[in-house]
Amino acid sequence: MSSCGNPAADEQALMPRRLKFGNSKDCVRCRLKPGNIVIRHAVYCQECFTPMVDMKFRKALEPSVNARAGTSKRPKLKASGNLCLGFSGGLGSSILLDIVHNTYFSSQPPLDDSGRPRGGTNHPRNASVWPSCIVCYVEVCGAFAGMQDRTEDIRSVVERYPSFDFVPLRIEDAFDGSWWTKVSGPNTTPQVWLELSKDGLITDGRTAAMHLFNILNLALSGLHVTSDVTSLTPVEAMRSYLSSLPTQTAISSALQNLTRVLILHTAHSRGSSHLLFGSSLTSLSISLLSSISQGGGYAIREELQEEWAPVTASGSKLSSVLRVVRPLRDVTAKECAVYVWWNNISVIGRDKQRRAILGIAALTKNFVVGLEKDYPSTVSTIARTCEKLEPKDAPSGQCRLCKRPMQSAIQEWKGRISIRSYSDDKLATDLAYIPSACRSILDSSTPSQVPLLPSLTDFLCYSCHTMLTSRSSRGVKQSAPGVSSATPLPIWVADCGLHEDELMGIGGRRKIPEEEMLHTVAKFLTDDQTCEE
Numbered sequence: 001m002s003s004c005g006n007p008a009a010d011e012q013a014l015m016p017r018r019l020k021f022g023n024s025k026d027c028v029r030c031r032l033k034p035g036n037i038v039i040r041h042a043v044y045c046q047e048c049f050t051p052m053v054d055m056k057f058r059k060a061l062e063p064s065v066n067a068r069a070g071t072s073k074r075p076k077l078k079a080s081g082n083l084c085l086g087f088s089g090g091l092g093s094s095i096l097l098d099i100v101h102n103t104y105f106s107s108q109p110p111l112d113d114s115g116r117p118r119g120g121t122n123h124p125r126n127a128s129v130w131p132s133c134i135v136c137y138v139e140v141c142g143a144f145a146g147m148q149d150r151t152e153d154i155r156s157v158v159e160r161y162p163s164f165d166f167v168p169l170r171i172e173d174a175f176d177g178s179w180w181t182k183v184s185g186p187n188t189t190p191q192v193w194l195e196l197s198k199d200g201l202i203t204d205g206r207t208a209a210m211h212l213f214n215i216l217n218l219a220l221s222g223l224h225v226t227s228d229v230t231s232l233t234p235v236e237a238m239r240s241y242l243s244s245l246p247t248q249t250a251i252s253s254a255l256q257n258l259t260r261v262l263i264l265h266t267a268h269s270r271g272s273s274h275l276l277f278g279s280s281l282t283s284l285s286i287s288l289l290s291s292i293s294q295g296g297g298y299a300i301r302e303e304l305q306e307e308w309a310p311v312t313a314s315g316s317k318l319s320s321v322l323r324v325v326r327p328l329r330d331v332t333a334k335e336c337a338v339y340v341w342w343n344n345i346s347v348i349g350r351d352k353q354r355r356a357i358l359g360i361a362a363l364t365k366n367f368v369v370g371l372e373k374d375y376p377s378t379v380s381t382i383a384r385t386c387e388k389l390e391p392k393d394a395p396s397g398q399c400r401l402c403k404r405p406m407q408s409a410i411q412e413w414k415g416r417i418s419i420r421s422y423s424d425d426k427l428a429t430d431l432a433y434i435p436s437a438c439r440s441i442l443d444s445s446t447p448s449q450v451p452l453l454p455s456l457t458d459f460l461c462y463s464c465h466t467m468l469t470s471r472s473s474r475g476v477k478q479s480a481p482g483v484s485s486a487t488p489l490p491i492w493v494a495d496c497g498l499h500e501d502e503l504m505g506i507g508g509r510r511k512i513p514e515e516e517m518l519h520t521v522a523k524f525l526t527d528d529q530t531c532e533e
Contacts, residue, residue, distance in 0.1 A: 024043075025043060026043065027043055027044055027045035027048050028042050028043055028044065029044060029045070029048035029052065030045065030047070030048050033045040033047065033048075036049070037049060037338055039332070039334070039335060039376075040376050040377055041376075041377075046342055049335075049338065049339070049342065050339065050342065050343065053095075053099075053331055053335060053339050054099060054103065056328075056330045056331055057099050057103075057327045057328060057331070058103065058327075059330070060325070060326070060327040060328070060329055060330055061276070061325055061327035062077060064274070064305070064323055064325050065077045065078075065079050065129060065274070066078060066079070067079070067080040067273070077129045078129060079129055079130050079273045079274060080273045081130070081131075081271050081272050081273030081274070081320070082130055082131055082132045082133065082134065082270060082271050082272045082273065083100070083104075083129075083130035083132070083133040083134070083272060083273075083274050083276070084133070084134050084135075084136060084263070084266070084267035084270065084272040084274070084275045084276070085097060085100065085133065085134070085135045085136070085164070085275075085276050085278075086136055086263050086275065086276065086277045086278070087135045087136065087137045087154065087158070087278075088137070088138075088278070088350055089137070089150065089153070089154055089157070089347070089348035089349060089350055090278070090347070090349065090350045091278075091280070091333065091336050091337065091340060091347055092277075092278030092279055092280045092283060092328050092336055093277070093278035094157075094278070094340065094345050094346065094347045094348075095278060095328065095331075095336055095339055095340060095345060096276060096277075096278035096327070096328065097135065097157075097158070097161060097164070097278075098343065098345050099327075100133070100276065101161045101163060101164065104128065104129050104130065105128065105133065105161075105163035105164075106163070130273075130274070132163075132165065133163060133164050133165070134164070134165045134166075134167050134267075134270055134272070135158045135164045135165070135166050135167065136167045136169060136262075136263045136266050136267065137151065137154045137158075137166070137167075137168055137169065138169045138170065138171055138258075138259045138262055138263065139151050139168065139169065139170045139171065140171045140255060140259070142170060142171055142172045142235045142238060142239075143171055143238065143239070143242060143255060150348065151168050153348055154166075154168075154348065155168070157346060157348060160346075167266060167270070169262050169263070169266060171238060171255065171258055171259065171262070172233075172234035172235045172237070172238040173234065173262055174234075174238065174258045174261070174262060174490040174491060174492075175234040175237040175238050175241070175488060175490060175491055176234040176491065177491055179491075180491045180492065182269070183265045183266060183268075183269040184265070184269070184310075184492075192488070192489045192493050192494045193486040193487065193488055193489070194456060194468075194486065194487055194488075194489055232488065237488040238258075240487050240488060241254070241487050241488055241489065241490075242254060242255075243487075244487035245467070245468070246468075246469070246470050246471065247359075247470050248359045249294065249359035249360045249361070249470070250467045250468070250470055251359070252359040252360075252361050252362075253294060253359075253361075253463075253467050254467060257401065257402045257464075258490065260402070260403075261402065261403050261490070261492065263275065264308055264322065264324075264403060265310065265492070267322055268308075268309070268310060268320070268322050271320075272322060273320075273321075273322065273323060274322070274323045274324075274325060275308075275322055275323070275324045275325070276325055276326070276327060277324070277325075277326050278326075278328055279326045279328060279329060280328050280329070280331050280332060280333050280335075280336050281328070281329055281330055281331055281332045281333075281379060281380060281383060282332050282333035282368060282369065282372055282379055283333065284303070284304070284326060284329050284383055285368050285379050285380075285382040285383050286361065286364050286365050286368045287303055287361075288300060288303055288304075288382060288383065288386045289364045289367075289368065289382065290360055290361045290364045291303055291463070292386075293360050293364070294360060294463055294466060294467065295462045295463040295465075295466040296404075296461075296462075296463035297389075298391050298395075298405065298406075298407045298461065298462065298463075299404040299405050299461065299463070300386050300389050301386075301387070301389065301390060302324075302404055302405065303386070304326065304329065304383070304386065304387055305323075305324065305325055305326065306323075306324045307321045307322070307323050307324075308321070308322045308323075308324055308403070309321050309322060310403075311397070311398045329383060330380075332372065332376070332379065332380075333369075333372070334372070334376075368382070391405075391407070393407075393408055394408070395407065395408065396408035396409070396410075397459075399459070399460055399461040399464055400456070400459045400460060400492075400493045401460055401461075401464040401489070401490065401493055402461065402463065402464050403492075404461060404463075405461075406459075406460070406461045407461065407462060410458075410461070410462055410465075411457065411458060414462070414465075456493075
């Protein structure tokens, strides 16, 4: 339908549909040449399009370059440290490398008549914004069998820019103590293992003893250090961690968190003051919606731009702050594709993770890409709306797993929004297998008598806790009898003073044998004769 009016009415009363572009097909910037591309109902020629993207890039980046905002309207750009670029081989990161190199590292200082830099080599006007730049790439082929290692292909692309230093990383470095020693200094913290398979729910529903056993098993053995499984290689530990996650969405989210934290610690250890990611407006909108749908709404502003610093064992942040900026956040995926084509930029592309195609991120991507195709101005509304959001209270600390701000009193808040009573329909069905005498004891005595001990839950944000404990439609994975269901966690989880928090080490929590658990709950159990009566 070409209009929103009544077809039977007079033609003058109809409201015509808005044209895709204006009445003029000339470029809206120079007004001289015919346009070659339409961006949000505006026409641009090829000569004006590239400067427009460069202007958006610098407008998003340069206000955050200087450590302190001066009074000058056009201050001299000088960063307090080096520059780090996160590179994935995709469309946005390829443009990021090219624009940063051409804008800040390839330009020559002005020369005098003798051919020397005007004012001398050490003149402030000839100083670079950043002394050096590193490019970090995280290879994820070790996560799944059959994926191709593309490190050398990425290296060949980075070597085209002589001012950049290539720093290759691997996703399994998150479980490698030697890598952690390089970025944080000598470390003797043991590997942290977590029980993810037990959820405290009735699986069989035939005896109250098994229910109490499962509850105490969840409460007492959630986090422990095991000495007989520390011989796993980093690849084996990483695959064990991913295979223990309950859903495909959790696996995709875990890979993104591991990649992000690896680059953050590497950039901070190299003395970088700024970390740049090549997220376009389209990919940023996808990330924002996906994060909110997985419980990451509290740290939504950090998805746009943040100032990050590692937390010490005492709970305080270091003085050196790393600014994470996404300078392409105002450039759509369509603009990025045209920019790459007209500027002959090589794009390797990213391998589609086979197990991520069914996750929430993939569904969100299909929705946003279709939305951008039909209503291009709506995608920018997603990012601008999320930019206005901010939490009501100050964060209580930093999440041990994803290193994002953590909501205060998260357990009390989750207790108010979660259904934990035995009146739930599924639990009521399970309780039908239990005799009435045992059911009354279970309903009235069990919740108040279970000891509330410290757990890793108190040190995780809501998004990470949801990632580890979300229920799958295929059911909870059960380990074989006699086989430990503990899974290793990234090496940085054991840092920041878990010994002081009494979760590890002497006086901390330990794996309790089954005999000791049954002895603990013996006073809550009734014999079989009482239940039969």
